[in-house]
Amino acid sequence: MGGTFDPIHHGHLVAASEVAHFFGLDEVVFVPTGQPWQKDLAKVTPSEDRYLMTVIATAENPQFRVDRMEIDRSGPTYTIDTLREMRSKYGPGVELYFITGADALGAILSWHNVDELFELAHFVGCNRPGHHLSDPGLPEGKVSLLEVPALAISSTECRERVRKGEPIWYLVPDGIVRYINKTGLYLES
Numbered sequence: 001m002g003g004t005f006d007p008i009h010h011g012h013l014v015a016a017s018e019v020a021h022f023f024g025l026d027e028v029v030f031v032p033t034g035q036p037w038q039k040d041l042a043k044v045t046p047s048e049d050r051y052l053m054t055v056i057a058t059a060e061n062p063q064f065r066v067d068r069m070e071i072d073r074s075g076p077t078y079t080i081d082t083l084r085e086m087r088s089k090y091g092p093g094v095e096l097y098f099i100t101g102a103d104a105l106g107a108i109l110s111w112h113n114v115d116e117l118f119e120l121a122h123f124v125g126c127n128r129p130g131h132h133l134s135d136p137g138l139p140e141g142k143v144s145l146l147e148v149p150a151l152a153i154s155s156t157e158c159r160e161r162v163r164k165g166e167p168i169w170y171l172v173p174d175g176i177v178r179y180i181n182k183t184g185l186y187l188e189s
């Protein structure tokens with residue numbers, strides 16, 4: 001599962017858990033983006049903080065792992081590079097699934113080298129409140145749409161709540177609340 005994870009929240013974790021269960025996956029690898037080129041980079045939290053929060057949020061689940069390949073890569077982050085790297089790391093016999101939310105799936109045709117993406121992994125789109133879950137005309141058999149228990153949580157809302165002094169308990173794992181309080185992240189927009 002790729003994401004900016006700024007910060008990681010329970011919507012991400014529920015989607016990952018549901019997809020793992022439904023498809024019988026061995027593990028879910030969370031890959032925080034280095035430079036998400038379709039977002040305003042000036043507003044994105046340093047990658048090391050986003051990586052650490054992802055590690056904290058997933059630490060207790062033996063099926064979840066975090067990979068720093070995107071934050072260690074220079075230049076804009078393209079999923080195609082990540083999938084090529086994973087394919088060469090795991091070999092041709094391993095099936096790769098890329099987990100996305102409905103908003104990301106809707107924009108996938110704008111991603112770098114989109115045609116090759118579908119040769120490297122199967123894409124799973126999860127529903128998300130406020131976003132319509134539909135296949136935007138992707139190659140046959142390369143995408144699955146999955147209904148997961150919907151959580152109306154976004155990283156944007158979490159950041160906004162911290163800035164306004166509102167609680168984010170139970171929207172994100174407890175360790176993430178403590179990390180944000182300790183570091184002072186998101187106090188200024």
Ligand SMILES: Nc1ncnc2c1ncn2[C@@H]1O[C@H](COP(=O)(O)OP(=O)(O)OP(=O)(O)O)[C@@H](O)[C@H]1O
Nearest residue numbers: 003004005011015100101104128151153154155156
């Ligand atoms: N509540 C949610 N339910 C299902 N999928 C989600 C949810 N929140 C995020 N996702 C998906 O997780 C992936 C990573 O999301 P991302 O890190 O950008 O979080 P976000 O909450 O969308 O962030 P932001 O509000 O900053 O845009 C994307 O594919 C996104 O669609």
Ligand SMILES: O=C(O)c1ccc[n+]([C@@H]2O[C@H](COP(=O)([O-])O)[C@@H](O)[C@H]2O)c1
Nearest residue numbers: 002003004033036038078079080111112
């Ligand atoms: O490869 C691309 O061109 C591309 C463009 C936009 C988003 N992505 C990936 O989509 C995932 C979700 O992105 P985001 O910006 O919603 O956090 C994350 O892994 C991004 O690296 C990938």
